[in-house]
Amino acid sequence: RTLTVDLGERSYPIHIGSGLLESAGEYLEQLGISKKSPHLIVTDDQVGPLYLERLATALASSGYRTVHAVVAAGEKSKSLTVFEEVMTSAIEGGLDRRSAVLALGGGVVGDLAGFVAASYMRGVPFIQVPTTILAHDSSVGGKVAVNHRLAKNMIGAFYQPEMVLYDLDTLQTLPIREIRAGLAEMVKHGLIWDAAFTSWCREHAEELLSLDSESLGYGLEMGCAIKAQVVSKDERELGLRAILNLGHTLGHAIEAVGGYGELLHGEAISIGMAASAKIAVNRGLAPAKLYEETKDLLQRFGLPVALPEHMDEERLIAAMMHDKKFVSQQLVFVLPREVGTVEIVPDVTLDEVRQVIRELKEVD
Ligand code: NAD
Ligand code: ZN
Numbered sequence: 001r002t003l004t005v006d007l008g009e010r011s012y013p014i015h016i017g018s019g020l021l022e023s024a025g026e027y028l029e030q031l032g033i034s035k036k037s038p039h040l041i042v043t044d045d046q047v048g049p050l051y052l053e054r055l056a057t058a059l060a061s062s063g064y065r066t067v068h069a070v071v072a073a074g075e076k077s078k079s080l081t082v083f084e085e086v087m088t089s090a091i092e093g094g095l096d097r098r099s100a101v102l103a104l105g106g107g108v109v110g111d112l113a114g115f116v117a118a119s120y121m122r123g124v125p126f127i128q129v130p131t132t133i134l135a136h137d138s139s140v141g142g143k144v145a146v147n148h149r150l151a152k153n154m155i156g157a158f159y160q161p162e163m164v165l166y167d168l169d170t171l172q173t174l175p176i177r178e179i180r181a182g183l184a185e186m187v188k189h190g191l192i193w194d195a196a197f198t199s200w201c202r203e204h205a206e207e208l209l210s211l212d213s214e215s216l217g218y219g220l221e222m223g224c225a226i227k228a229q230v231v232s233k234d235e236r237e238l239g240l241r242a243i244l245n246l247g248h249t250l251g252h253a254i255e256a257v258g259g260y261g262e263l264l265h266g267e268a269i270s271i272g273m274a275a276s277a278k279i280a281v282n283r284g285l286a287p288a289k290l291y292e293e294t295k296d297l298l299q300r301f302g303l304p305v306a307l308p309e310h311m312d313e314e315r316l317i318a319a320m321m322h323d324k325k326f327v328s329q330q331l332v333f334v335l336p337r338e339v340g341t342v343e344i345v346p347d348v349t350l351d352e353v354r355q356v357i358r359e360l361k362e363v364d
Helices: 021-031 047-061 080-092 107-122 168-173 176-193 195-203 205-209 213-233 240-245 248-257 265-282 288-300 313-322 350-362
Strands: 002-005 012-017 039-044 066-071 101-105 126-130 143-148 151-158 163-167 330-338 341-349
Touching: 002 213, 012 213, 021 047, 021 126, 021 163, 039 047, 039 080, 039 107, 047 066, 047 101, 047 168, 066 080, 080 107, 080 143, 101 107, 107 126, 107 143, 107 151, 151 248, 163 168, 163 213, 168 213, 176 195, 176 205, 176 213, 176 240, 176 265, 176 288, 176 341, 195 205, 195 213, 195 288, 205 213, 213 240, 240 248, 240 330, 240 341, 248 265, 248 313, 248 330, 265 288, 265 330, 265 350, 288 330, 313 350, 330 350, 341 350
Parallel strands: 012 163, 039 066, 039 101, 101 126, 126 163
Antiparallel strands: 002 012, 143 151, 330 341
């Protein structure tokens, strides 16, 4: 399966399928990537032992020379310190302007390596090789960043890859929690854009959770296609693109209050999506059944929809006010009208948010 992210001169293909790592060399040849320059593969210390050799060997057999930077797995590697370490690997490895940076891993590696690619010699070709389900979201769209101590994703760029090479075989080693969390973003793409795809997700929850390759291939293709459509209409998030933040206003606050360790990103936005549905129902934007449907859908994927009891209301509110999406005493939320249709609502009051926080602590 191949689809295209349509961005004029910066358009790029997303290839999704089995055994793609083994053919990586041919895909690089298609892009016209130089065989004279060395290329940098960035990965983490969980993905590296599983797939780095497979990728490097495939590239070598097509005549590509690679150097490698292996960072520690986890969000902590999205830092300026690790960014500088990867830069050191790039310089010591002799990368030049024709060298490509390949991100082999999940969203952490993709965001970090993408920012390295955007910055090294003011920009070299970037290739995403996602290995998580969540990364169907993060590898498409060109947002790359590292975190600042005070705020997540604060230092970054818009930098589109030349290609996304999504080998479904790599997903087989994902821990179940990561599978669920990744599927939360797939469900999100349905909820914001496509009622029929949302129903399909509901009906195929079991197949998706068990990584059935037919279902997974279709679901990821649809998720990528929806993201690609939204991004190609609004690359720099001046308007429409913000709908991709469904569940993220509260979700980011949950992650922050939980110290980025308690809940995975996808788990936090699952609760956030349930909250958005509830706020929409409470303010009469959506019919009551929308909340029940959303909750049921997320629970089919084994995702949380209740807010952990210990998460303090005021700390959550404070975290949301810190977020970029804050305007005066009101918060910007993406709220659903119906399945497949959302609206960017700039005037959700703190009272509405407090109410939903209380309601979501009672859910079971
Ligand atoms: P991740 O990269 O940390 O991967 C999750 C865990 O799974 C890691 O421990 C990793 O080592 C492990 N792993 C990855 N692939 C594996 C595999 N195939 N087999 C076994 N283990 C594997 O996290 P993620 O969930 O992929 O991404 C989260 C990050 O993505 C966050 O930093 C978030 O900010 C970012 N993100 C970015 C965008 C964007 O548009 N750029 C969008 C969404 C999320
Ligand atoms: Zn997200």
